[in-house]
Amino acid sequence: MTVAFDHLGVAxxxxxDLAATFETLFDAPVVHEETFEGMAIRFLDLGGGYFELLEPADGGAIARFLDRQGPGVHHVALRTDDVAAALDRARNAGVDLVDEEPRPGAWGHEVxxxxxxxxxxxxxxxxEHAGEG
Structure with a gap:
């Protein structure tokens, strides 16, 4: 099982507007957009990883996060070739899990x-990127 930086999620x-700013500042084009689980999501390519911009589309977890925390870093994502094995490793290390099993995520990935x-x-x-693992 491998683990490496994949993206930084930003609420x-x-x-x-933020995508336009990051594209100007970092030459990071939007390479994927979708609406998923109450969020408008944009992935911007940084070459060695992505910014994932998370904007509430109709309530949901990101809207609640913004109400509590305001805009900013939401999560860090680590790419792995086997999410289930990564979860087992975390579980065996005594880490508390939000997800007991992998689930569908944005861009068709397992998360x-x-x-x-x-x-x-x-x-x-x-x-775990779609088609890998």
């Missing part, structure tokens, strides 16, 4: 989250 109230109380206050996502 925002205006994904289009699972680790609870921030076990990871230094950081919401960590494991992501």
């Amino acid at each position: 925002t109230t205006d994904g289009a 699972a989250f680790l609870h921030p109380k076990s990871t230094g206050g950081v919401l960590v996502e494991y992501v």
